[in-house]
Structures are given as C-alpha cells and as structure tokens.
Amino acid sequence: MANQRGKRARAPRQTPFWRRTSTLMLGTVVVVIVAVVAFIVIAHLKSTNSGGSDVASPAVVRQVAGVSPQVLKSVGTGGYQNPLKTTHSGSTLKGSGGKPEVLYVGAEYCPFCAAERWSVIVALGRFGKFSNLHYTTSSSQDVYPNTPTFTFYGSTYKSKYIDFASVETTTRNPNKPLQNPTSQQNALMQKYDAPPYVQDRGSIPFIDVANHYVATGSGYDPNLLANKTQKQIAGRLANPKDPLTRGIVANANYLTAAICESTGNKPAKVCSKPPIPQVQKKLGK
Amino acid sequence: MSVAEETHTKSRPRRDLILKERGLLSLLVAAAIGFAVSIYLTVVHYSGASLVCSTTSVINCQAVTTSAYSVLFGTSIPVSAAGIVWFLVSGELAAVGLLKAYRSQAEPGWLRPVQLFWGLGGLIFVLYLVYAEIVLVHRICEWCTLVHLLTLFSFMVALGRLASRKR
The missing domain is CATH 1.20.5 (Single alpha-helices involved in coiled-coils or other helix-helix interfaces)
Structure with a gap:
C-alpha cells in the first residue's frame, strides 16, 4: 500500500x-x-559608400609585386617600344615623404588603366610594398570589357626610395566620381598630360615619374588580360615566354628604369641589375 | 533455430543500431561529404585550376576562393585545409560513438560535450567566413556554402544529442 x-x-x-x-x-x-x-x-x-571592390589576395599581390629577377631579366624590354617621354625638367617632383614621387592618375572604369596598373605594381613592388590593394575590373560597357586588375583606391604604398600618389577619378561606372586630383596634380596634368609630351590632352592613365618621365595609356595590349582572373594572371608572371608576362614586365622594366633615374639608381639591387641598366639607355634623356 | 531465423536475428541488431544511432550516422555522413569537398577546394587552391561553379553577379567561387579571406590568418594555407581537419575530427568522434554502439558498449561520457564544443567552434568560424563572403568579398561560393551548411548541420545534431542525453 x-x-x-x-x-x-x-x-x-x-x-x-x-x-x-x-x-x-x-x-x-x-x-x-x-x-x-x-x-x-x-x-x-x-x-x-564605396567602390565595392574585393580585397586582393596577399598571395596574388606577392606574385605580382615580387616577379623574379630571372623573369625581369629574361623579358627585358620584350620587344616593346619605350612608352615614356622625357620632360627635360630640371626639377624633381617630390611626394609627401620628401622622396621622388611617382604619380598615377586613372579611373576604375578605364581598361588601359586596368592594364597599366599591373606594370605599376610590378615596378613599384621592387622599391616598396603595397597594402590593401583591391581587385576590380574595368567597365563592362567599354572596349576590353571587364579587364581584370586592381584598384589603387584605398591602398597604401610604403617605400624608402619613392613616394607613390594615386588618383582613381571614378569607379567602374564612369559617371560615379571617386577621387579628385589635388590642384598640384591638376597643374601637372595640364602641363604634362598634353602635347608635346603625350599625344592627346587629358588622357588616362597618366603616369608621371618624378616630373622626369611621363606616359599615358597602357604600355601593352589590355586584350592579353581578357577572360582571366587576377590569380591566373599573377600565376603566369613566372613564365617569361608568355606574351602576357612580356607585356606587363617589359612595361614595368621601363617604369623601373625611369624610377631608378630619379632615385639616383637606388636601391642598387634593383637599379644595377639587368635589365635595368640596359633599359635606361633606351629611355632618352 | 533455422538459418533464416538466425540471419534475421543477426540483422536486427544492425537495423536497431542504425535507427538508434542515426545522429552519429548523420554526423559521419556529413563529415565524409565535408571532408571530400574540403579536399577538392584545397586541391584547386594549390593547382590554380578553376572550380566547377556558376558565375553570376552574386555567386563567384573564384572571387571568394582567391580573396584575402581564403587563407588562414597571416599564412598562405587555404581555409579549406582547416575544413579538412575539422571534418576529419568530426567524423572520428562520430566513429568512436558508433563503434561503441556496435560493440554494445556504453558511449564515453565526454563524447557528446566534445562533439558540441567542436561543432560550436566550427560554427563560429563558419559565421566569420560567411561574414567575409558577404560583407568583404561581396560574393558567395557554392562549394563554401555547402561546407558551411554541413558544419551547421553537424552542430545542430551535436546539440540535439547532448540535449537528449538521458540523465
């Protein structure tokens, strides 16, 4: 119970x-x-609130900014003509760090800027280090649509030898402004982004190496970059026989040679090593 | 007992095992699939080949798997390699429980809490990866999403197993 x-x-x-x-x-x-x-x-x-680009893979940036000396030497000028025009200016453009400045003015929509940025990164990678690069592609509505590249917008560059100033004037949409050149940069463009230095006034991309050398447009055919990802392009930079590599690296070698002239051939490990001394002879003084 | 009766008697424990331990079995299956996909993503990462994946304005496996967030912090090791390890451990934990059940032995007392802890760690990392995909890369990768869902599924099963444990 x-x-x-x-x-x-x-x-x-x-x-x-x-x-x-x-x-x-x-x-x-x-x-x-x-x-x-x-x-x-x-x-x-x-x-x-921004251009909306993807952050570049550090490994890809390393491949681009760190192209091997063997490839650089093997490509040389790659059979390409010198894209740079000498300004015969006696003064050196200095940047915010007091060093010779490389100025780039372009736009994210622009396919020729897209191509040129690859060479700029290869060249400047020898003198310093980029951070916070983002991927982008050129406009889908322009020639060479969706050319894969990087944007300099939001990136930083540090070097002991040069200062780098970049201006991306618009996003992939040419009607959407992104950055404005300073009044000094505008003055430089008024002077050097015009005949007799360049063919068409106001062309982009516009590159000014310390006011000693200027160039507009792309140093090689942007079509070489078509239908590839940034990772694929970076991977091909190890092959000096690849036409894409020859275009990017040859253009970069010319830029490097010009930068070396502005830095008094420093650093020696870049400026004294082939092919730079040979390329410098083709720059014109 | 006849041969037919003997066979029927022997197969009953296996059927009972499958029914009783369906949680562990599903964890094992999820781990196997996740392991295979992680291997595939890792091989593609190192080989530079293209993923079998659709490409739209939102879905772009290439963009995700080549972004800065496709590697473990400060290294060049792809996150899919971490997925290989995670699913391997998850599968092994499930296998421990299944083996004990098959031998009619008691499941180790630590198994369910460890499975939950492991699942929680995986889920937290998955939420970070989803944040990176959506907020930082602005693209989604189908293969990555499959792995994320398998991780979420594994966590929920582990949670259910711990919550249903008889006291």
Whole structure:
C-alpha cells in the first residue's frame, strides 16, 4: 500500500521550454538567419559608400609585386617600344615623404588603366610594398570589357626610395566620381598630360615619374588580360615566354628604369641589375 | 533455430543500431561529404585550376576562393585545409560513438560535450567566413556554402544529442 502511494505521488518531470531539443535547434537556426541578414545589411551599407571592390589576395599581390629577377631579366624590354617621354625638367617632383614621387592618375572604369596598373605594381613592388590593394575590373560597357586588375583606391604604398600618389577619378561606372586630383596634380596634368609630351590632352592613365618621365595609356595590349582572373594572371608572371608576362614586365622594366633615374639608381639591387641598366639607355634623356 | 531465423536475428541488431544511432550516422555522413569537398577546394587552391561553379553577379567561387579571406590568418594555407581537419575530427568522434554502439558498449561520457564544443567552434568560424563572403568579398561560393551548411548541420545534431542525453 505504501509503495502504491509512492508510485501515484511521483508526477512526470517536464523539461523546461528552454532546454527542449526543438527549442535549441530552432534557436540556432534563428541566430544563424539573423546573422546572415545582418551581414547582408552591412554589405549593402558598405557598398553604397564605396567602390565595392574585393580585397586582393596577399598571395596574388606577392606574385605580382615580387616577379623574379630571372623573369625581369629574361623579358627585358620584350620587344616593346619605350612608352615614356622625357620632360627635360630640371626639377624633381617630390611626394609627401620628401622622396621622388611617382604619380598615377586613372579611373576604375578605364581598361588601359586596368592594364597599366599591373606594370605599376610590378615596378613599384621592387622599391616598396603595397597594402590593401583591391581587385576590380574595368567597365563592362567599354572596349576590353571587364579587364581584370586592381584598384589603387584605398591602398597604401610604403617605400624608402619613392613616394607613390594615386588618383582613381571614378569607379567602374564612369559617371560615379571617386577621387579628385589635388590642384598640384591638376597643374601637372595640364602641363604634362598634353602635347608635346603625350599625344592627346587629358588622357588616362597618366603616369608621371618624378616630373622626369611621363606616359599615358597602357604600355601593352589590355586584350592579353581578357577572360582571366587576377590569380591566373599573377600565376603566369613566372613564365617569361608568355606574351602576357612580356607585356606587363617589359612595361614595368621601363617604369623601373625611369624610377631608378630619379632615385639616383637606388636601391642598387634593383637599379644595377639587368635589365635595368640596359633599359635606361633606351629611355632618352 | 533455422538459418533464416538466425540471419534475421543477426540483422536486427544492425537495423536497431542504425535507427538508434542515426545522429552519429548523420554526423559521419556529413563529415565524409565535408571532408571530400574540403579536399577538392584545397586541391584547386594549390593547382590554380578553376572550380566547377556558376558565375553570376552574386555567386563567384573564384572571387571568394582567391580573396584575402581564403587563407588562414597571416599564412598562405587555404581555409579549406582547416575544413579538412575539422571534418576529419568530426567524423572520428562520430566513429568512436558508433563503434561503441556496435560493440554494445556504453558511449564515453565526454563524447557528446566534445562533439558540441567542436561543432560550436566550427560554427563560429563558419559565421566569420560567411561574414567575409558577404560583407568583404561581396560574393558567395557554392562549394563554401555547402561546407558551411554541413558544419551547421553537424552542430545542430551535436546539440540535439547532448540535449537528449538521458540523465
């Protein structure tokens, strides 16, 4: 009798709501959905305030900025003509760090800028280090559509030998402004981005190496970059026989030679090593 | 007992095992799939080949798997390599439980909490990767999403197993 009373008195234990398996499962799904929705909202807010480009892989940037000396030497001028025009200016353009400055003015939509940036990164990679480069492609509505490249917008460059100033005037949409040249940069462009230094006034990309050498346009055919990813292009820079490599690296060698002239051939490990001394002879003084 | 009766008797424990341990089995299957996909992503990363993946304005596996967030912090090791390790461990934990069940032995007391802890770690890392895809890279990778869903599934199963453990 006492046992029966004990059995009747024991009520079934109820699991608290928050400990039920279904609640925990549902809670997990809700948390994940809320997180994903939050990410989408953040991404949307970010893209309305910026050009919306993807951060470049450090490994890819290393491949581009660190093309091997053997490839640089093997390519040389690659059979390409010197794209740079000497200004015969007696003064050296100095940057914010007091060093000879390389000025780049372009735009994200521009396919020739897209091509030129590869050579600029290869050349400047020998003198310093880029950070925070982002991938982008040129406009889908222009010639050489969607040319894969990087943008200098938002990036930084540090070097002991040169200063680098970049201006991306618009995003991939040529109607959406991004950066404005300073009044000094505008003055330089008025003077050097015009005949007799360049063929067409106001052309981009415009490169000024310390006011000693200027160039506009791309030093090689942007079509060589078509239908490839940045990673694929970077991977091909190890092959000096590849036409794409020859275009990028030859152009970069000319830029490097010009930069070396401005730095007093420093650093020696870059400026005294082939093919730079040979390329410098082709620059024209 | 006839041969037919003997065979039926022997197969019953295996069917019971599958039904009783479906949580562990599903963890093992998820780990196997996740392991295979992680291997594929890692091989593609090192070989430079293109992923079998659709490309739209939102879905772009190449953009995701070649971005700065496709490698472990400060290294050149692809995150898919971490996925290989994660799914390997998850599969091994499930296998431990299944082996014990098959031998009619008690499951180790530490197994379910460790599975939950492992699943939680994986889920947190997955949320970071999803953040990187959506907010930083602005693209989604189908293969990565499959791996993320398998991780989430593994966490939920581990959570369910721990919550349903009889006290």
